[in-house]
Amino acid sequence: MAGRQIKRCHITIDDTEIDNAIQDAAYAWLPRLLPEPDPDSPPAPLEHERSAWVRHILQPDEPDLAAYLADQRPPGPAGNPTAITEISGQVL
Secondary structure, three states: OOOOOOOOOOOOOOOOOOOHHHHHHHHHHHHHHOOOOOOOOOOOOOHHHHHHHHHHHHOOOOOOHHHHHHOOOOOOOOOOOOOOOEEOOEEO
């Protein structure tokens, strides 16, 4: 979108799907919300995104953007206390 790779991240608190009409409306507005391109922008400040960025971009000898973009948050509500969190490749 606008010459950028955008990673979709749908988060709900009750583990329900977001209605397609709402998704379509959000994506229609997205180009207006994006700042001017800056290659040094950090990823979204979500724990999963930070961890995925470290796992796929910062830790390997060669950054793997495709793996980062494919890395998805585990299913379930955000903040689920039973969710597995990975930090530095270790399961806590």
